[in-house]
Structure formats: structure tokens, C-alpha cells
Amino acid sequence: MRSFVLQKFLRRWNPYVGCYARLYSRIVLGIETSCDETGAAIVDEHGNVLGEGLHSQLDVHLQNGGVIPHIASYLHKENIHNVVTTALRQSKFALTDVSAISVTTRPGLASSLVVGLEYAKGLVKESGKPLIPIHHMEAHGLTVRMVEDIAFPFLVLLASGGHCQIAWVQNVEEFLLLGTSLHNSPGEVIDKIARRLKLQNLPECYDMSGGRAIEHVAKGGNHLAFNFPCTMIMHRDCNFSFSGFGSYAAAIIENQERCYDVPPDGVIPSARDFCASLQYGIALHLLHRVSRAIAFCEAKKWVPSDNKILVFSGGVACNSFIRAILKSFCSTVGFRLTCPPPKLCTDNGIMIAWNGMEKLKEDVGIVLDPETVFTDSNCPLGKDMTNEVKKAAIKVRYKKIEADIETDVEALREGCKA
Numbered sequence: 001m002r003s004f005v006l007q008k009f010l011r012r013w014n015p016y017v018g019c020y021a022r023l024y025s026r027i028v029l030g031i032e033t034s035c036d037e038t039g040a041a042i043v044d045e046h047g048n049v050l051g052e053g054l055h056s057q058l059d060v061h062l063q064n065g066g067v068i069p070h071i072a073s074y075l076h077k078e079n080i081h082n083v084v085t086t087a088l089r090q091s092k093f094a095l096t097d098v099s100a101i102s103v104t105t106r107p108g109l110a111s112s113l114v115v116g117l118e119y120a121k122g123l124v125k126e127s128g129k130p131l132i133p134i135h136h137m138e139a140h141g142l143t144v145r146m147v148e149d150i151a152f153p154f155l156v157l158l159a160s161g162g163h164c165q166i167a168w169v170q171n172v173e174e175f176l177l178l179g180t181s182l183h184n185s186p187g188e189v190i191d192k193i194a195r196r197l198k199l200q201n202l203p204e205c206y207d208m209s210g211g212r213a214i215e216h217v218a219k220g221g222n223h224l225a226f227n228f229p230c231t232m233i234m235h236r237d238c239n240f241s242f243s244g245f246g247s248y249a250a251a252i253i254e255n256q257e258r259c260y261d262v263p264p265d266g267v268i269p270s271a272r273d274f275c276a277s278l279q280y281g282i283a284l285h286l287l288h289r290v291s292r293a294i295a296f297c298e299a300k301k302w303v304p305s306d307n308k309i310l311v312f313s314g315g316v317a318c319n320s321f322i323r324a325i326l327k328s329f330c331s332t333v334g335f336r337l338t339c340p341p342p343k344l345c346t347d348n349g350i351m352i353a354w355n356g357m358e359k360l361k362e363d364v365g366i367v368l369d370p371e372t373v374f375t376d377s378n379c380p381l382g383k384d385m386t387n388e389v390k391k392a393a394i395k396v397r398y399k400k401i402e403a404d405i406e407t408d409v410e411a412l413r414e415g416c417k418a
């Protein structure tokens with residue numbers, strides 16, 4: 001178990017952290033280029049971030065109306081050297097001081113992943129350090145262990161711009177996949193809806209991701225104003241589908257624009273209620289699938305009575321309304337919800353460095369010959385248990401779940417607990 005007293009001490013005496021780590025701790029350099037963030041970081045065994053470089057391509061992709069792979073790849077190439085150098089310089093370490101280099105190799109945009117991997121291979125050749133290939137979603141799932149003492153096993157819900165998955169995490173390497181998105185991801189749908197709403201035209205939202213803009217606009221809105229249909233209600237599994245949100249949203253926005261004669265660059269007057277309702281709809285869909293996953297794990301007798309944890313991570317986990325709904329539900333079933341801080345929920349090099357450190361500590365997934373490592377843009381997460389979940393066909397009483405959290409939801413709406 002990590003010493004939190006020691007960590008506190010180290011954070012307070014930040015200038016000396018480098019010196020401490022050099023003497024007593026291994027350090028890992030992590031590199032992330034799977035989508036639209038070029039990230040690098042140095043972390044030590046205790047979860048201290050010694051240096052970080054991060055270059056976001058968000059502004060470019062906002063102008064283009066989404067991520068265009070060859071532009072993302074070009075921007076990674078442009079920025080990777082600077083980002084890695086910044087992380088090393090901040091840490092006051094040289095490449096020769098690191099114990100290993102970890103890099104995202106799967107899943108993600110093929111042309112983006114390869115930029116990070118090739119750069120990491122170059123560093124490995126230059127330094128002779130071992131390489132640790134990282135699964136991007138596993139890294140999202142384990143980031144929380146860097147900031148909190150969470151023991152295995154636990155349940156993890158990952159919702160991002162590329163994926164939505166729920167998995168039982170047995171250890172650093174073993175993830176059992178209970179449910180996954182059948183179509184698109186929640187982040188992708190939210191971003192599309194934000195674009196269709198033209199939220200970028202609101203001065204306070206112009207540089208925000210779609211998800212952040214939706215959360216910002218939703219503040220104080222009525223989450224019951226628009227009734228987003230519950231999806232997959234009849235499917236007794238833990239899979240997700242967000243495409244219905246996209247088509248329902250498009251129809252409502254079109255209708256509202258017509259009713260209120262909204263100009264081409266204008267935003268519908270009901271945007272606040274609309275965004276609040278969208279967040280609520282997505283939160284309920286996640287909640288329904290999580291409730292079955294918890295019931296499945298309990299039925300399997302996997303859940304230790306003294307460690308009932310749901311970890312929520314990935315970019316969409318930045319959303320404090322969705323977090324609050326999941327937290328409320330968890331408390332009704334004896335679980336505790338925990339999430340990394342928002343800065344660590346979105347893509348960054350820190351989570352890749354930390355996942356590398358976790359593997360280094362366990363002595364797993366360390367590669368000595370970098371030429372044997374390749375990217376895999378569609379790599380699934382863990383062992384597929386989704387059919388077993390389907391076969392178990394566990395019935396969940398959604399209405400009761402919604403009634404149980406109603407008071408908390410009302411309080412949230414009134415801003416009492418926001």
C-alpha cells in the first residue's frame with residue numbers, strides 16, 4: 001500500500017521530489033497520441049507527477065467539425081518532440097534516468113497511434129530502456145489508483161469520445177468486459193449534438209469540447225423538459241447504444257428552430273433545458289447498464305463485501321451531473337463511486353505513464369525488443385464476457401432505481417448539491 005503521508009510530504013516539498021525519486025523510486029515516461037491529444041508525462045511509483053507536456057488539438061478539430069485523422073496525425077508529429085521534452089525538463093530527469101517508456105499502442109486512430117509508437121521506439125533505441133505498450137482504455141480505468149488507494153477488484157465504467165465500456169477489473173492486466181457500446185460512443189454523440197446546437201457560437205463555449213459546452217449550458221435547466229427515450233430497455237445485458245440520442249436530438253432541435261424562427265447561426269432558446277434533458281437521458285442509460293453489471297457481479301460473488309467500488313472514467317466522466325446521478329445510485333446499493341479528477345479523465349500522458357508504472361511494479365507487459373510491438377486501432381478491452389451477461393438475463397427494476405434517486409436528482413436540479 002502506498003504511503004499517503006509520504007505522498008503529502010512529497011507534494012509539499014515539490015522541488016525535492018526529483019531528488020527523492022532519483023534515490024528511492026523508479027520513474028516512467030508515458031506517451032499518448034491515440035486521438036487528438038499529444039501527451040507525455042513522468043510519474044514515480046507513488047503517483048507523483050514529476051513532469052508533464054500536453055498539446056491539445058481541440059481548437060483545430062472544433063473548426064473542422066470533428067477529428068480528421070490525417071490532420072490529427074500531422075499535429076502529433078509536429079508536437080510530440082516538444083511535449084516529451086517539456087515533460088522531461090519539468091521533471092529535471094534525463095531520458096537515461098527513466099526505468100521504462102510506456103506508450104499507447106491500442107485502440108485509437110491508426111495514423112495517430114503510430115506517431116507515438118515510432119517516437120517511443122526511437123527513444124528506446126537511444127536509451128536502451130524497456131518499452132511498455134499500453135491499452136488506452138485500461139489506462140483510463142486505472143488512473144484513479146494513482147490518486148486514491150483503490151484495491152482490486154472493482155467495477156469500472158469508461159465513457160469517452162471513442163468508447164463506452166463496463167468491465168470488472170481483477171488486476172493490472174485482467175479486465176472482464178461486461179458491456180460495450182454497440183454503435184457509437186457517448187462523447188461522439190454529445191459532440192455531434194453540441195455542433196448541431198451551434199453551442200460554439202456562444203462566446204463562453206467557443207473553445208470548449210462538445211461535452212463541456214453541454215454541461216455548461218445545462219446548468220440550472222429542467223432535465224425533464226425533453227423526454228429522451230430510454231434505449232435498450234428490453235435488452236437484458238450491459239451493452240450501450242447512443243445513436244437514438246443523436247436522432248432524437250436532431251428532430252427536437254429542428255422542430256425548435258422552426259417554432260422559434262432561429263437564425264442560421266443562432267442557438268434555440270430552450271438550449272438550457274435541452275442540454276439538461278440530454279445529460280439526464282445519458283446518465284439514466286449509463287445507470288441502467290451499471291445497475292445490471294453490479295447485479296451480475298454480485299450474483300457471481302465477485303464483489304468483496306469490504307470493497308464495493310465503481311470507478312467512472314474517460315472524458316464523459318468529467319460531467320458532474322452524470323457523476324452525481326451515478327453516485328446517488330451507488331449509495332442505494334452499498335457501492336462507492338470514485339472518479340479521477342476531471343483533468344485526468346480526458347486524454348493525457350499521465351495516465352499512460354501511470355499504467356506503465358503499474359505494469360513495471362507487477363513485472364508484466366514489459367517488452368525488451370521494440371521491433372515486436374505494433375499498433376492495433378480496434379483492440380477490444382479485456383476478456384469478452386458480454387454473452388455470459390446476456391445469458392444470465394438479469395432483470396433490473398429501472399423504475400424503482402429511478403424512484404430511489406429521485407430526491408437527489410431534484411436537489412441537483414435546484415442546485416443544492418451541484
Ligand code: KG4
Binds near residue numbers: 159162190191346
Ligand atoms: O477520454 P477522452 O478525452 O478522449 C477519448 O478517449 O475519446 O474523451 C473525450 C470526450 C469528448 O467527446 C468530450 O466532449 C467528452 O469527452 N467530454 C465531456 C465532458 N468533458 C469532455 N462529456 C460530457 N461532459 C463533460 N463535462
Ligand code: ZN
Binds near residue numbers: 314315346
Ligand atoms: Zn480517452
